[in-house]
Amino acid sequence: MKLQVKNVHKSFGHTKVLNGISLDVAEGEMTCLIGASGSGKSTLLRCINLLEPVDDGEIWLDGAEIADPALDPQPIRQRIGIVFQSFNLFPHMTAEENVMLAPRRIFKTSRDALRPTVEELFDRFGLKDRMHHYPDQLSGGQQQRVAIVRALAMKPEIMLFDEITSALDPELVNEVLQVLKSLKQDGMTMVLATHEMAFARDVADKVCFLDKGSILEQGTPADIFSNPRQERTRDFLARVLGPR
Amino acid sequence: MTSPLKLMALAAALSVSASTALAAGPCATGKTLHDGTLTIATGNPAYFPWVIDDAPESGKGFEAAVAYAVAGKMGFDADHVSWVRASFDESIQPGAKNFDVNMQQFSITADRDKVVDFSAPYYTSAMAVLTTKQIVEGGAKPTLDSLRKLKWGAQASTTAVPMLVGLVNPDSDPMLYNDNADVSAALQAGQIDAALFDLPTALFLAAVTVNDGVVLGQFPAERSTNPDQFGMLMEEGNPLKFCIDEAINALKQDGTLAKLEATWLAESTGVPVIK
């Protein structure tokens, strides 16, 4: 297994947000987390990235435990890319500077040495002519693609996506989803929290339904969408997909 | 309705105006701020030895004593002298004043005289060098050559500033301070070596304020072309000036001023004259 989450617990003060989550993600697989707002999807992704310390439980990446509180999170985060719903580009830097900052500081690579790889990434995601623009000169879809490029430039082993299309105008959603598809073809291991049910059904290898901080049900898209076993899963799908 | 209070006020007013006629001498009549009373301003606070214990009403201290003597000559008895406090700035600002004369070691200068009026001088001061024992032990001598090399300070609002340039002409720019207390603090902190004051003030500071204070030497009044003479300050064109000058000159003639100097100002003959 590429990533293993074992019985993870997380509370904010007295609010229990993750309640013993266990999840296996195989190399090259795309796992989709679905569930109502507030069910803990974002928190789970942030815990995997070590932005939030977990209270209890273990997280394993490539056969090594990473959630040990005694470990320095910094080198581990470099191996795990994450993209957020609200892009979070650095507004005072051009797209290219956004992408180059972390590799420059962490790998001590010069701009010139980085440029070929970075240009290739921009090119691949249709951003070649936007490299020298500032974030506020880019559309939402372009910003989100830059954010993905920024995470990819660190050459992560696994990518986490937290509702990355939710803040986009409908006509821009597709260009971002295309990027995910293309990454899957490369064999990237991905975990994404999403409300794009159609996309999850078509592309995901595995779908997990989160409810109140627990994974209530998981399986292939066919299992979950066509044949949900839990009452709450059915309710949730009925609400997001509408009556059929 | 007539309240007892009003009656009392009326009686008081009558008695004041009655005594007025007696108190004011012919020269000053109708020329003072308040009829029958001479209003004199002093500093806030007023310093030793010019006014003792910041209480000019006691008549103790050189300026307080001179004030009552001048008032007496003009026909105001002690009960008809009233004191107020006023800064130098208040004295030179345009507009009505709250005093007839202001007396706080104001040096008479031609420039100031264009804007305000000064009485005839009531005191001519030697300038003196205030320093500390450490500086004297360090080799400072009461000679111009030695003094020039010192780091100097003075109180900014006094004529000691131009005098310093005129008499000593020090090698480095002098430091200037708001008041005597700050000059003393700088002397104590070793930021300046010496400060220039009128002799009575220097003697007082050396004795009381500055630890190990020493008056190193004095420049007698004759030494400068423009000696430091103290005059009472009045509003430009004040008609009282004539009466006051008359009174001061009379006190000078009859030896009163010299007597008051001897009473209130320290013996200065022990201070070496600067060569």
Place this chain on the structure above:
Amino acid sequence: MSDSNKGPTRRQAHERKLKRRSMILAAISTSVVVAALVILIPLTPGWERVKQSFFNWDIVVRTFPKLLNAFLLDVAIFAWSVPLIAALGLAIALARDVRDPVFYPLRLFGILYTDIFRGVPVVLVVYLIGFGIPGLGLQRPFNSPYLWGTVALVLTYAAYVAEIFRSGIESIHASQRNAALSLGMSPSDTMRFVILPQAIRRVVPAQMNILIALQKDVALLSFIGPVEIFRQAGVFKSLLASFTPYVVAAAIFLVVTIPATRLADHMLAKQNRARS
């Protein structure tokens, strides 16, 4: 799309009309006020005295060169204080921002520091440090009032500057920090390359106001000896029995501060334009 050779659009014509009308109104009201001042004030009974005291041309001519010379000292003190204030202020702001509980004492120090130095009048700090520390027995040149006066200004102003930096740092949304950390950047790189550049830009106007206040407080150093422009003006006031030297000093100050403020505003506006 409007053709350029078709003349102004309706909106342009309308705006032009409005602009002309407001210019005429402004011109009329300004000239009425100025005329009232110029004609009425000299009619007042005290005007001659006030003019003599505050606007005496002879005294302007006599005092200007020395005042200008003394002003150079203000400029010098200001110039060497600003970088020190900026550096210390930033350091204090960063000390107050550390999250690691190990560094809690550092944080506490930052809090105490800003509370104390913002609560005490600058004059007191200038006296206390300017006379007090040299009074402990330091030898020349280490007891210089320039040195300790500068220390007093720097300590006081760094407290204000630190608070402004801190408010700037806190105004940057946590998601920016998270984005940088999630890439594997160190907390210090995150602060240096992501948070601070945005925070500093955001607080430039507030810091400009602090600098203008500092300009004026530089004069407080004169309390401990240095003869800067306001002290020199005070000496002239005392010797000439006139307030005109203060007016000259103020004019010299304004000649520098007004363009400086305008320039700062202009730079800021330009920066904002460039970003949008």
